[in-house]
Amino acid sequence: MKLRTSPLAKAAAALAMVALVASCGLPRSGPNKREIFAGSVLKEGDAFIVAVNSRVTAATSVTPVLGFSKAFLNAGVVGADTIRPGDTLGLTIWENVDDGLLASEGQAATVLEEVQVDAAGFIFVPYAGRIKAAGNTPDRIRQLITEKLDTQTPDPQVIVRRLAGDGATVSVVGGVGAQGVYPIERPTRTLSAMLAAAGGIAIEQEVAQITVIRGKHKCTIWWEDLFSNPSFDIALRDGDRILVEEDTRAFTALGATGTQNRIPFTTQTLSAIEAIAQVGGLSSNLADPTGVFVFRNEPEEIAKQVLGRTDLVGTQRMVYVLDLTEPNGMFEARDFVIRDGDTVYVTEAPYVQWQKTLSALTGAAGTANTLASAAGN
CATH class of the missing domain: 3.30.1950.10 (wza like domain)
Incomplete structure (x- = not known):
């Protein structure tokens, strides 16, 4: 006797198989939007999830301010003929x-x-x-x-x-043409002149930082600011140590982007849209442009401003949401500042998971048919 399967039963079986395959945990690049929102403080999670707007952008636009203290700025130029110990x-x-x-x-x-x-x-x-x-x-x-x-x-x-005159010297190390110990002479009594004597900057100038260590005091400036702000061309002192190095800030890119890696900053300031472009943009086959997230540990003062609360204590976990499909979404992403240690995560589009599920079902059905054919022979 041959049993016939009704269309309703076939549909139910198909749905059951879809649920089974979906429950098996198909591979994906990370959590989806629903899972991220489930971690909100409002849902008993431990992170504040905030949609980015102009107010949030203004409150979070904090970039490192580098410069010399008054003690460095007010130091007069050392006379070239002043005698020093060791001369x-x-x-x-x-x-x-x-x-x-x-x-x-x-x-x-x-x-x-x-x-x-x-x-x-x-x-x-x-x-x-x-x-x-x-x-x-x-x-x-x-x-x-x-x-x-x-x-x-x-x-x-x-x-x-x-x-x-080797009694009055400075040491220059790091990303310069010629590291070494240099005497303070008439042509090299200021910071820019001494760096020129050391062969100039040998690293990417846009992210080059110059640190001057004088006794127990240390100050850092951007290389570009040394020439845009004449007051930063400070007078040197015997024993100064000058360190030239690249900016060490970086962010992490994960999810449906062109690459998943730890990415160093290539400019003094970096926006969300620039960060996405830096990793190759959104993956056209995978990314959900409504689900661009920035994960960050936000200092207490900034978190209070963003959330409009006064009862927060200590660093807060924040998840900022960017929807690039909104009318001003691209502008918000252009203005939102990425900071050191941020994680930029792009979710997969919902249909991607369905595609994976259907592919798994198709493969499973093909395997089942093969087995059935083999059993019938």
Whole structure:
């Protein structure tokens, strides 16, 4: 006896198979919109889900502000002839007598070569004693030595020459043409001049940062700002350390985009639309343009402004939603600022999952028919 299956039974079986396949967890790039919204605080989740608009964009448009403190900006240019500990001086002393304190018999001048300024900033001159050299100019040192010797020999004449100036140096490391230790000389007394002496910037200028470390103080500026803001071309000091490095900020791209990776910033500021373009745009075969999400841990003050609440304490988990199909959706994405550590996630279009389900069903049905044919033979 041959049993016949009704169309209703076939439909029910098909629906059951669809449900079975769907419940098996087909492969996908990540959660869908429904699952993300299920994690909202309103649904007992732990994240605030916020649709991006002009108010939200204004509240979250925070970019790193780099610059020098007043201590750096107000430092005057060091004189090229100011003596420093470690410098080497050359002294010549003339005495107006035949039998002088220092000069050999028959000679009027005494030459003291390579007199080094000690760590405390002093030099020693016979009969004049310890002379404070560091912080003084060669002319002032000449006056001090003359005053000391004047009481012991009539009308002494002194010449002070700076032979080497490596006592006042800075170190330049990182993304420059020639890393090294450089003396502060007349042509290299400012930051831009010293960087030029070190071979200039050897990394992408748009994301290059310059950090100057002076004792316990450290400040960072953008390379581009060094030339757009003349006050940032600060005077250097002995012992300054200059570090040139690329911006370390990055965001993560996941979901239905051209690539899924950790992406470094290529500009000082980065919008959501630029971030999407940077990873190859939305996948035309997979992406849902109504489901572009930005996941972020938002500082307390900004979270309060975004949500209009005063009862929040500490960093808050925020999920910002961009719908590119809205009339102003592209503009909102263009104005919304991406920050360091953000995760940009694009959901798959609903039909993609149905396609996967149907493909799985078609494959399963083909397998079943093959098995049935084999069993009937």
